[in-house]
Amino acid sequence: MKLKGxxxxxxxxxxTKAGSAEEFKTGSWRSFRPVWLEENCIQxxxxxxxxxxxxxxxxxxxxxxxxxxxxxxxxICALECPGKKGKKAIVMEEEGK
Amino acid sequence: MGKVxxxxxxxxxxEALRQxxxxxxxxxxxxxxxxxxxxxxxxxxxxxxxxxxxxTESEHSSMSACVGASAAGxxxxxxxxxxxxxxxxxxxxxxxxxxxxxxxxxxxxxLSAPLNIHGDHSDAMGAxxxxxxxxxxxxxxxxxxxxxxxxxxxxxxxxxLPAMVCLDGFIISHxxxxxxxxxxxxxxxxxxxxxxxNPMLDIEHPVSYGPLILPDYYMEFRxxxxxxxxxxSKVVLDVAKDFEKISGRKYGLFETYRLEDADIGIVILNxxxxxxxxxxxxxxxxxxxxxxxxxxxxxxxxxxxxxEALKHLKAVCVLDRADAFGASHGPLYIxxxxxxxxxxxxxxxxxxxxxxxxxxYMPGHAELVLNELVEIAKTGKIxxxxxxxxxxx
Numbered sequence: 001m002k003l004k005g006x007x008x009x010x011x012x013x014x015x016t017k018a019g020s021a022e023e024f025k026t027g028s029w030r031s032f033r034p035v036w037l038e039e040n041c042i043q044x045x046x047x048x049x050x051x052x053x054x055x056x057x058x059x060x061x062x063x064x065x066x067x068x069x070x071x072x073x074x075x076i077c078a079l080e081c082p083g084k085k086g087k088k089a090i091v092m093e094e095e096g097k
Numbered sequence: 098m099g100k101v102x103x104x105x106x107x108x109x110x111x112e113a114l115r116q117x118x119x120x121x122x123x124x125x126x127x128x129x130x131x132x133x134x135x136x137x138x139x140x141x142x143x144x145x146x147x148x149x150x151x152x153t154e155s156e157h158s159s160m161s162a163c164v165g166a167s168a169a170g171x172x173x174x175x176x177x178x179x180x181x182x183x184x185x186x187x188x189x190x191x192x193x194x195x196x197x198x199x200x201x202x203x204x205x206x207x208l209s210a211p212l213n214i215h216g217d218h219s220d221a222m223g224a225x226x227x228x229x230x231x232x233x234x235x236x237x238x239x240x241x242x243x244x245x246x247x248x249x250x251x252x253x254x255x256x257x258l259p260a261m262v263c264l265d266g267f268i269i270s271h272x273x274x275x276x277x278x279x280x281x282x283x284x285x286x287x288x289x290x291x292x293x294x295n296p297m298l299d300i301e302h303p304v305s306y307g308p309l310i311l312p313d314y315y316m317e318f319r320x321x322x323x324x325x326x327x328x329x330s331k332v333v334l335d336v337a338k339d340f341e342k343i344s345g346r347k348y349g350l351f352e353t354y355r356l357e358d359a360d361i362g363i364v365i366l367n368x369x370x371x372x373x374x375x376x377x378x379x380x381x382x383x384x385x386x387x388x389x390x391x392x393x394x395x396x397x398x399x400x401x402x403x404x405e406a407l408k409h410l411k412a413v414c415v416l417d418r419a420d421a422f423g424a425s426h427g428p429l430y431i432x433x434x435x436x437x438x439x440x441x442x443x444x445x446x447x448x449x450x451x452x453x454x455x456x457x458y459m460p461g462h463a464e465l466v467l468n469e470l471v472e473i474a475k476t477g478k479i480x481x482x483x484x485x486x487x488x489x490x
Contacts (some may be wrong), residue, residue: 002313003313003411004314004317006316006317006318006321006324007321007324009317009321010295011196011257011321011325012194012195012197012257012295012306013195013306013310013318014195014306015305015306015308016302017306018303037133071367097158
């Protein structure tokens, strides 16, 4: 995305459009990546509820893939995931490994 | 036509605020401003204005409430002095960076410690780089006139910045002078109806204020703020022209007094300029070509225009009613020196610190300074560049 010049920014940094957080991609902040293991997922949607951003896609009441553009790697989803029979459906993996 | 009255500076500014009839006022008492907001509070309680008044628990809160009310879409005022302005410091930058045209009379008073309630410029000088417009006023008439003009300047669609109107504590705020008030309808027609930009209360067009701006955009917002500052001078002059039509009183970016053909000159802010003008008249009668320059628009500082107005002089003394501890000189001197630096031929410049904490500035002080300037203009030699005057050894 082309960054705006100083003549184009809104006076006083007022945000005049709703839902513009979608344009603010923070995935590059991440050092750990959550990985979804579908076989251990019971579709409880805890990860979707607890995610502080919008990094988990939800369609028709079901959890979909991670939207890594918005995932800062905080690990809350992996912590909250109850998994199935003691096996987590979300695990954190170090980026770059 | 308006009417002639005998009023104090605080009374006159409170009257100007009544005539403007703002939407919101959030204030906290502090000497010597207290009496101004107390008078305005009476207007609210007596139904003379439709203003919503918010009595806060501190100046930090009053400026915060002003930011909220202005972002909501209101025409907003407050007033303060000294420690109160210092306590607002953090929020001053929020108000200016968010481009909220809040109007704030500042009744200039010394800063603690040591504790002192009297007139000096340390408070407003401390906030001079907060991104606000600053208009300074010599007397009660100017404080009244500047307050009314400040609304038009700050709210101008090209500007949208908060503005301080500075007047000297006690010397002006509590002394009675003869001034002329405008009629209520002249003032309300002059300032016009307030037109908010992106008001939060416009629920059809939801907006967010105060987002996090990271290194990829912060500089663009600062550059935009700087660019707005460079447009203020023109608006100040345009508003002054319109103001002259209703009042007959002329205003510029600064006032010059017998400066055009002068050899020596004094640069001084606010009430002490009046005393200095009298002494300049005495020197003129003796055949000495002395003059004066009194800045009115101090922020943004009109460097070019002031440099042009002073460059032909032989020697100039800048008198500061505040010190900038650890800096080379007083704050006004630094700005004047910057204004003159681009000129190869420029006056010799000296700096006196005077009148701190309400210490009287007497005609004798101006005489001493002018005599020193006469000597400097003759010999080209300076004894000391920066010096406190009227201080005991």
